[in-house]
Amino acid sequence: MSHTVLVCDDAIFMRTMISDILTQAGFEVVGEAETGVQAVEKYRQLKPDLVTMDIVMPDMGGIDAVREICRESPEAKILMCSAMGQQALVVEAIQAGAKDFVVKPFQPSRVLEAVQRVLG
Amino acid sequence: MDLNKYAALFLAESREHLTTCNRLLLDWEREPGSTEAVAGLFRAIHSLKGMAATMGYGRLADLAHRTEHLLDAIRGGRAPAGAAVVDLLLKSVDALERGVDDAAAGADAGFDPGELPAALEAAAAAATVQAPKPARAAKGSGKKGAKAGPSTPSEPAPAALPVQVTDFADEAGRVVRVEIRSDAPLPGARAHLALRRAEQLGKVTGVMPPATSFDAQGFDGRFTFRLDAPFGESHIVRAIEAAGEIASVAVDADTVQTAEWRIPTAAAPVTTASARSGQVRVDRRRLDALMSQVGELVVARNRLLELVQHEPGSELEALGARISRLVSDLQAEIIEARMTPVWQVFDRFPRAVRDLARQLGKQVRFEMEGEGIELDRAILDELGDPLLHLLRNAVDHGLESPAERLAHGKQSEGRLVLSAARERSSVAIRIQDDGRGIDRRSILAKAHREGIVGPEVELLTDDLLLKVLGRPGFSTAERVSSVSGRGVGIDVVLTRVRAHGGAVEIASTPGSGTTFTLRLPLTLAILRVLTARIGTERYLLPLSYVAETVDFDTQPAAEVKGREAIVLRDRVIPTVHLRALLGVMGGEVPARRPGLVLEVGDRRSVVVVDALVGQQEVVVEPFDAPRGTPPLFSGATILADGTPALILDAAALV
Numbered sequence: 001m002s003h004t005v006l007v008c009d010d011a012i013f014m015r016t017m018i019s020d021i022l023t024q025a026g027f028e029v030v031g032e033a034e035t036g037v038q039a040v041e042k043y044r045q046l047k048p049d050l051v052t053m054d055i056v057m058p059d060m061g062g063i064d065a066v067r068e069i070c071r072e073s074p075e076a077k078i079l080m081c082s083a084m085g086q087q088a089l090v091v092e093a094i095q096a097g098a099k100d101f102v103v104k105p106f107q108p109s110r111v112l113e114a115v116q117r118v119l120g
Numbered sequence: 121m122d123l124n125k126y127a128a129l130f131l132a133e134s135r136e137h138l139t140t141c142n143r144l145l146l147d148w149e150r151e152p153g154s155t156e157a158v159a160g161l162f163r164a165i166h167s168l169k170g171m172a173a174t175m176g177y178g179r180l181a182d183l184a185h186r187t188e189h190l191l192d193a194i195r196g197g198r199a200p201a202g203a204a205v206v207d208l209l210l211k212s213v214d215a216l217e218r219g220v221d222d223a224a225a226g227a228d229a230g231f232d233p234g235e236l237p238a239a240l241e242a243a244a245a246a247a248t249v250q251a252p253k254p255a256r257a258a259k260g261s262g263k264k265g266a267k268a269g270p271s272t273p274s275e276p277a278p279a280a281l282p283v284q285v286t287d288f289a290d291e292a293g294r295v296v297r298v299e300i301r302s303d304a305p306l307p308g309a310r311a312h313l314a315l316r317r318a319e320q321l322g323k324v325t326g327v328m329p330p331a332t333s334f335d336a337q338g339f340d341g342r343f344t345f346r347l348d349a350p351f352g353e354s355h356i357v358r359a360i361e362a363a364g365e366i367a368s369v370a371v372d373a374d375t376v377q378t379a380e381w382r383i384p385t386a387a388a389p390v391t392t393a394s395a396r397s398g399q400v401r402v403d404r405r406r407l408d409a410l411m412s413q414v415g416e417l418v419v420a421r422n423r424l425l426e427l428v429q430h431e432p433g434s435e436l437e438a439l440g441a442r443i444s445r446l447v448s449d450l451q452a453e454i455i456e457a458r459m460t461p462v463w464q465v466f467d468r469f470p471r472a473v474r475d476l477a478r479q480l481g482k483q484v485r486f487e488m489e490g491e492g493i494e495l496d497r498a499i500l501d502e503l504g505d506p507l508l509h510l511l512r513n514a515v516d517h518g519l520e521s522p523a524e525r526l527a528h529g530k531q532s533e534g535r536l537v538l539s540a541a542r543e544r545s546s547v548a549i550r551i552q553d554d555g556r557g558i559d560r561r562s563i564l565a566k567a568h569r570e571g572i573v574g575p576e577v578e579l580l581t582d583d584l585l586l587k588v589l590g591r592p593g594f595s596t597a598e599r600v601s602s603v604s605g606r607g608v609g610i611d612v613v614l615t616r617v618r619a620h621g622g623a624v625e626i627a628s629t630p631g632s633g634t635t636f637t638l639r640l641p642l643t644l645a646i647l648r649v650l651t652a653r654i655g656t657e658r659y660l661l662p663l664s665y666v667a668e669t670v671d672f673d674t675q676p677a678a679e680v681k682g683r684e685a686i687v688l689r690d691r692v693i694p695t696v697h698l699r700a701l702l703g704v705m706g707g708e709v710p711a712r713r714p715g716l717v718l719e720v721g722d723r724r725s726v727v728v729v730d731a732l733v734g735q736q737e738v739v740v741e742p743f744d745a746p747r748g749t750p751p752l753f754s755g756a757t758i759l760a761d762g763t764p765a766l767i768l769d770a771a772a773l774v
Contacts, residue, residue: 011167013133017126017174056166082306083170085185087335090309100313100364103305105174117364 003119004030006046008039008062009054009081014104018052018081021108022115036060040068043076050118051078053098055089063093070097077118081106123175128403130171131224137164138220141213142471149206149474155195161209162191168216177223179231180216186240187212193244208243210471212236293325293348296356297370300341304365307341308334314363315345321359322349341367404497407458411498414451415739421447422736422760455496459642462540462549463491465504469511469538476515483522483533484515490540495547499620499640503549506613510551510636511538518555518634528631530554546622546664547642552635558628563588583723586626590614613638618754621647621662621740623720623771639720647740647755649767650716652729654699655707658765660757661727663735665718665770672715672728686715686726693717695726696773701752723774736760740767 005027009015019029031046033039037060043051051069055062062080069076080093080101090101099118102111141164148157169184187209194205215233222231298314300307311334318324327345334343347356357369421444428440466488477484495503519525519534526532537552560580567573567580567588580588589610613636617624622640641647641664649660672695675686685694699709707730715726738757754769 010163011133011171013126013129013171014167014174016129056163058160058163082309083166083173084305087306087308090306091312091335094309094312094316101306101309104170105176114364117362120362 002026002028003049004028004046006031006033006039006042006048006051008033008036008042008052008057008065010034010057011054014054014081017106018111021106021111022052024108025112025115027115034058036062036065036068039065043069044072047073049077050115051076052081053078053093054081055083055086055093063089063096066093066098067096079114079118126175127224130175131220134168134171134220135217137168138213138217139467140164141216142210143467145206145210145213146470146474149203158191158195162188162195165191165216168220172220172223175223177219177228177231179228179233180219180223183212183216183219183231183233183237183240186237186244187216190240190244205243208236208239212240293323293346294356294372295344296347296360297342297344297368298360299367299369301365301367302341304341307365308336308339310363310365311339311341311343314360314366317360317363318345318347318349318356321351321356322347324348347371402457407454407497410454411458412739414447414454417447418451418737419739419758419760423762426760455642458497459494460497460500461492461494462500462547463488465500465507466491466538466540468504469508472508473511473515473536476512480516481521482515482519484519485533485535487535487537488539489537493540493542493547494642495540495640496642499622502616502620503638503640506616506638507538507549507551509609509613511536514551514553514555514634518553518557520556524556528556543639547640549638549640550635552633554633557630557632557634558585558626559630560585560628582625582627585628586610586614586624589626590624618769618771621664621754621767621770647757647767648735648737649757650735651733651759651765652698652714652716652727653731653733654702654729655704657702657704657706658733658759658763659698659702659729660738660765660767661716661718662754662767662770665720667717667719667724669732670715670717670726672713672726673711675715688717688726691724693724693726695728697728698768699728699730702750718770718774720771720774725774727768727773738765738767 005019005022007015007018007022007029009018009032015032015034019032023029027050030048031042033042034057036057039051039053039057039062040060053062053066057065060068066078066080069078074097076097078093078098080090080098081104082090082093082101083104090098093101100114102114141161144157144160144164148154148161151157165184165188169181169188172181172184190205190209215236219228219231219233222228296318298311300310300314304310312331315324315327315331325346325348327343329339329343333339349356351359353371356371360366360369424440425444428434428437431437469488470486473484473486476482514536515534519536520528520530522532525534535554537550539550539552541548541550563585564573564577564580567577568575572588572591573580573584577584590613591611614624617638617640620640622638625637625639626634627637628634641662648663650663650666652659652661670686670688672686675688678685678687678692680692680694683694685692687693695715698704710730713728713730714732715728716732718725718727736759738759740755740757752769752772753766754772755767757765757767759765
């Protein structure tokens with residue numbers, strides 16, 4: 001059975017790209033969220049094997065969403081999607097419970113490596 | 121990865137973000153204390169940067185990065201929102217818009233933001249200097265992005281590490297040294313991940329340099345710690361390497377071991393339909409193609425209905441009726457899909473009005489209402505320029521200077537309102553200013569001079585005013601400021617709106633302002649028309665403007681201002697004889713003729729024709745009138761039997 005993924009990013013462009021990378025690698029993208037609030041709700045509802053989480057999103061940012069999801073489900077596997085120059089935020093996300101991170105611009109191989117590490 | 125398929129998405133979404141930026145900047149300018157606007161701006165620019173970098177548009181991404189950097193400084197409360205900063209950011213947004221277009225056209229390498237990067241850098245630096253946290257400023261003093269190196273006094277020097285480790289020699293556990301790969305992005309964050317992996321094995325102490333300094337600029341990806349865990353060396357190494365991007369992990373050893381880096385294989389592809397739901401973006405050209413095909417289908421359907429009339433009660437007739445219904449439903453669905461809220465066009469106006477007002481030294485409070493009202497995308501697209509035109513005229517010629525307004529007992533700030541509202545089956549878009557109004561006398565004098573109106577006309581009514589202003593070239597000849605008028609290209613506005621079966625009205629009161637109303641059908645591609653016959657010719661009238669039909673020859677006749685009229689329920693309505701107006705010679709004039717009561721806004725007329733043929737839906741084709749054609753037609757179409765016919769412009773007949 002393929003792993004299920006919830007893709008969280010406020011840009012359709014990014015969601016599409018991440019979904020494409022993961023779908024091509026055999027993952028099943030079961031949901032998308034464009035705000036932190038949506039991410040938390042959809043996680044509850046879908047219980048995906050993996051979450052990709054953008055840091056900067058409207059309506060609750062990615063880090064708060066990680067904190068919220070991990071508080072409810074400590075086993076959640078969340079991969080942060082960050083940009084260069086967001087190191088402090090990524091560290092914060094890791095402390096909040098994120099399992100790994102990838103840095104934009106995405107290289108499919110790096111994304112898939114990180115996903116494998118998270119799913120370990 | 122083939123990036124081409126993302127290009128269209130990139131373009132559409134980037135433009136949306138930049139439009140949002142313009143709006144937020146204006147919000148912010150109005151409310152300098154608003155943190156929401158800055159947060160929104162930061163998000164939008166940040167998204168743009170990420171997309172541009174992913175697409176490989178380096179120059180665009182760089183400008184976005186610098187813009188984001190400044191916004192971040194402002195967001196952190198380290199810089200105030202001054203007019204200069206807003207201007208700089210507006211300029212950046214303009215440049216980013218250019219950059220997005222360039223990049224989408226494959227010319228990112230040619231994108232030149234000019235002085236902007238330097239200006240943004242300077243503004244961000246100024247913001248940083250004002251920072252309440254001097255530590256940041258000190259770290260930023262070196263060249264941005266360059267590694268500070270081990271010699272920077274504020275950073276722990278790796279050379280001193282073994283010495284420091286010995287300081288913790290009394291603590292339990294084995295010394296572990298980890299080195300992050302030199303090409304790994306965000307090595308500090310990676311180091312944190314490695315530490316977490318170690319913490320899952322046992323107790324971690326004596327981290328050097330301290331974990332809190334991992335995200336400092338001088339961190340070179342090497343760190344040591346003590347690990348007290350009941351596992352063998354290889355187990356520890358494997359566990360920490362699982363954090364990813366690790367060059368080496370050494371346990372109890374001074375020699376740096378190079379770990380083999382293995383790329384995990386992706387899970388086997390499984391064919392599963394992904395359960396994505398919600399909205400789909402569709403290229404507008406596809407919708408246009410669908411619409412035009414449905415248009416053809418409607419024409420064919422009409423022909424089919426004509427044919428099956430000859431076979432009443434047949435299976436063919438029943439099938440014809442069924443196909444007819446299906447085509448109508450399909451058409452309604454596609455029209456629905458094309459409906460677009462007007463804000464998509466309105467969104468760019470606040471910025472344009474602001475810039476113009478500044479340039480002209482006017483104070484303008486610009487308001488928009490009814491942005492959620494929907495119109496056919498094709499109409500909306502055509503409206504942008506005419507509306508901008510009218511707004512410009514309002515700011516330039518309608519609204520007075522602050523001094524002049526004060527002198528006339530008005531507030532120094534002029535009010536300009538752009539609104540959209542549903543009115544029956546059409547949408548009314550209004551541009552209303554509280555300026556000086558149009559100087560009818562000077563317009564009339566000019567109209568007299570040019571022979572546009574006869575010498576008997578002593579006063580320009582609103583209708584006449586529009587007719588005069590709408591004469592091609594009327595106002596371009598005398599550039600307006602001198603006649604305090606509007607008028608630059610009003611003819612263009614009229615033509616554009618009428619081409620879509622719409623109408624324009626004007627109402628102007630000296631001293632208190634001018635209102636333009638643009639009435640537009642909800643959708644333009646398909647029009648319900650009444651077919652009228654005059655002699656042997658057929659003409660079409662948009663049904664939405666026909667209030668009722670009357671038996672003309674039995675109505676009591678009257679006269680209004682020397683024109684023939686009829687009296688209908690106590691209202692005197694002037695008549696228009698199409699036969700005479702169009703110069704139709706052939707055919708016999710029937711004794712009893714129908715009259716169509718047209719209603720455009722609050723104006724009416726009765727249009728007399730020879731006979732009514734029926735109602736139908738037609739597909740409007742763009743109509744380029746040959747020279748010398750009276751300005752009475754708004755479009756053309758092909759009728760069900762294949763013959764072409766002209767659609768009369770209701771607004772020109774009332």
